[in-house]
Amino acid sequence: MEGVAFQLIAEDRATRARAGLLRTAHGVVETPVFMPVGTQATVKALTQEMLEELGARIILANTYHLFLRPGEQVIRELGGLHRFMAWERAILTDSGGYQILSLAPLRVVREEGVHFQSHLDGSRHVLTPERAIEIQVALGSDILMVLDECLENPAERAEAERAVRLTTAWARRSKVRFEEFREQGQGTTAALFGIIQGSLYADLRRRSLEELLEIGFDGYAIGGLSVGEEKAAMLDMVEYVAGLMPRDRPRYLMGVGTPADLVRSVQRGVDMFDCVLPTRNARMVRSSPLAAPSTSRMPPMPAIRARWTKTAPAGSVGDIRGRISATSTQAARSSRPSSAPITMCTSTLTRCGRSGKLSSLATSQSSRKPSCAGMKKTALQVDRTKKREGSLRSSRQRAHQL
Numbered sequence: 125m126e127g128v129a130f131q132l133i134a135e136d137r138a139t140r141a142r143a144g145l146l147r148t149a150h151g152v153v154e155t156p157v158f159m160p161v162g163t164q165a166t167v168k169a170l171t172q173e174m175l176e177e178l179g180a181r182i183i184l185a186n187t188y189h190l191f192l193r194p195g196e197q198v199i200r201e202l203g204g205l206h207r208f209m210a211w212e213r214a215i216l217t218d219s220g221g222y223q224i225l226s227l228a229p230l231r232v233v234r235e236e237g238v239h240f241q242s243h244l245d246g247s248r249h250v251l252t253p254e255r256a257i258e259i260q261v262a263l264g265s266d267i268l269m270v271l272d273e274c275l276e277n278p279a280e281r282a283e284a285e286r287a288v289r290l291t292t293a294w295a296r297r298s299k300v301r302f303e304e305f306r307e308q309g310q311g312t313t314a315a316l317f318g319i320i321q322g323s324l325y326a327d328l329r330r331r332s333l334e335e336l337l338e339i340g341f342d343g344y345a346i347g348g349l350s351v352g353e354e355k356a357a358m359l360d361m362v363e364y365v366a367g368l369m370p371r372d373r374p375r376y377l378m379g380v381g382t383p384a385d386l387v388r389s390v391q392r393g394v395d396m397f398d399c400v401l402p403t404r405n406a407r408m409v410r411s412s413p414l415a416a417p418s419t420s421r422m423p424p425m426p427a428i429r430a431r432w433t434k435t436a437p438a439g440s441v442g443d444i445r446g447r448i449s450a451t452s453t454q455a456a457r458s459s460r461p462s463s464a465p466i467t468m469c470t471s472t473l474t475r476c477g478r479s480g481k482l483s484s485l486a487t488s489q490s491s492r493k494p495s496c497a498g499m500k501k502t503a504l505q506v507d508r509t510k511k512r513e514g515s516l517r518s519s520r521q522r523a524h525q526l
Contacts, residue, residue: 261310
């Protein structure tokens, strides 16, 4: 590898767990590593400063979504994805293969590639293996993924065999296009990973890996898991496939997962992970047993962002964002039904390491100012009380005079 190199530095004797260093043009990534997902060039609900404080060394972005909006040429003209995101550390870009599954009603899979209709405006496009590489090179990713076909589990064997055949053919075409770019002096600091498919069929998984090894890639990913199968079946397949993968190359389990999944998969020899779960759960308040009733809702994001950026240095991006959202923050305060959603959001994100930034969220609710309607009601009650007290005093004075 010219720009990305993997160094294995330790292995656990009791399990298959291992530690390594993934050296990229944008820094060294210690493995095992979890990659926060910034599908559309941003990790939702978190600033770049927060990600850096968390110790994130690499994040993931999605080729399909960035191709549709704003477009790879726009990002290239703005200095590449790192500058576009204001992220100086490593970036891995998914090829868009998962969208073949998730956006199934809007696409048709053919030998040449995927014909799909944009979920944004209905426009029609074709994503080929070569096109996926071209987009990722234009973005300036550190790690590129080949285009693959991801199936939902459980899948019929005939479907899984077809997906393996197609994934291998697309991987070969992706590698050819990637090498052409390298010969032209582009993408020389990037790595290309192949993706293993085969659903829950062990022999198909082995075949897929062997075919990818013949082509030769800088790293290998296990795709097509955590998409409908039982957890035990997923872990069994991870253990089987990871045991076949090259020892000197990074092993990436795509789309996984929960903290327990990460630990169990690390024990089975996996080095890299990604999943939307942490930030999605934090935004949607799904992971805590203290979740608010369904009638409540999350607080408006401008209010949260304003508090997150409250301590940002003057003139910084965080400071500007905080000042821009100040007006909407004040307006949002009177519209929240209760403090339960805020407390829930704080509780959930605290487990993700954000307690330092969000510690003031829950307490701020108890001290917030009452609404205009509430203030009027309180004033009327005070006025009525004063009138009653005045009447009682008058009555006592008349009785005393008599």
